[in-house]
Amino acid sequence: MNQKNSELGNNTDSQDKIENQKEDTRPVCGLIMPIADKDGYPIGHWKEVKKIITSVAEEAGFRTRLVSESEDVRVIQKTIVQNVFDDDIIICDVSSKNPNVMFELGLRFAFDKAAVIIKDDETGYSFDTSPVEHINYRKDLRFSSIEQFKKDLFAKLKATFEKSKEANHSMYLQDFGKFVIKELDTKTVSENQYILEKLIEMQKEIKNISNANLKNAxxxxxxxxxxxxxxxxxxxxxxxxxxxxxxxxxxxxxxxxxxxxxxxxxxxxxxxxxxxxxxxxxxxxxxxx
Known part of the structure; x- marks a missing residue:
């Protein structure tokens, strides 16, 4: 009996490993939002906001991560731009009007791809993005209001994603004029060429550090x-x-x-x-x- 239980346990473990090794094929929801603590917000505030957003996106069927995250080791600016372009949908929190956040949202709009904008109730609207619907949440993250916010975000996320899958449908640029969307160039390189490019990037970084040290020496x-x-x-x-x-x-x-x-x-x-x-x-x- 113990042997059978042991074999059953081993089979279960093996099955779990196989399941974990399967590729996650869910659409990707990229997060554009402040990360570092900021004056006017309690310590750890953005971590709490990220948990709330992530829980909604995961429930809606998306694999969620910050646009700065990547499985590859690469220059972070390249990672961000590539993910802003590639991700199936974006949730952007413009609370506090962080300059990096606003820049990345601008890129997403320029690519004319699906995005859902959220902000806290103490942050005003920006002139250029005010025509696009924003979903507000209380800055103090009060439970009752956040529960309603999560429902609103879930519905908006699903609806925007479905809309983005319509053929030849412009998400935002149609409201501002006629534009030709610039695609990001992609290329296949050999392993040696990739390593060489990384070495050149490292060399440039070392040069910049050396010049800075020389200037401050x-x-x-x-x-x-x-x-x-x-x-x-x-x-x-x-x-x-x-x-x-x-x-x-x-x-x-x-x-x-x-x-x-x-x-x-x-x-x-x-x-x-x-x-x-x-x-x-x-x-x-x-x-x-």
Whole structure:
């Protein structure tokens, strides 16, 4: 008997694993909303709002996530734009008129795809989006009012999604004029090319960090007496070595421009890029000898 129960338990576990491994084919409901705590709202407020929205969307049959979430490791701005374009429907909370939220909602409207706008009762309407229906909820998230809000959101979500599936139907742009919707370009790349693109992105990020560190670093003490060419050349050489050690393959002209800008901003010394290139060539010749 125990053996049969054990076998039954194993079969149940295996079935559960198979079910969990099945691809989630539900339509995706992306969330555009504030995330970080903000003055005028209690700590954890947006987490509570997200729970409420998610519960409604899940009940309506959607797989729900923030538009910034992705299974791939990629630049977050690319993830957001791609998800704003791809998601089957969007719920956007414009409460507090967060600039990032308003920008992402603008993108969704530009793509002319389904979106449901919500806001708390203390946030005013924005001029450009006011013609589109907003579903209001109490900022204090009082239980009785939130229960009604959830019913209204559920109905609006289902109706908007069904409307979006109608062929050749414009969701919003028809109210503002005639437009041709720009599709996002998609391309298939090899694994090596993808890795190379990621490395290039990382290299750019490292360069930006290096430049920021250089700008904020303590200025080196160079005592320049008048137009002392030797001391200026030493300063150019020091900056040349610093930039060269960053591991970025700068061209001579780009390297000269960076050194010229650094000298002007940090040391109040103006020197032409052509002169700097001549100094660099002298340094390279000295190293070879």
């Amino acid at each position: 303590k200025k080196e003490e160079f005592i320049i007496k008048g137009d002392s060419r030797a001391e200026i050349k030493d300063l150019v050489k020091s900056l040349y070595i610093r930039y060269s050690n960053e591991g970025i393959d700068y061209s001579k002209s780009r390297l000269a421009d960076l050194i010229s800008i650094t000298m002007e901003e940090n040391y109040k010394i103006e020197i032409s890029s052509r002169t700097i290139i001549r100094y660099i060539e002298q340094f390279i010749a000295e190293q070879r000898n």
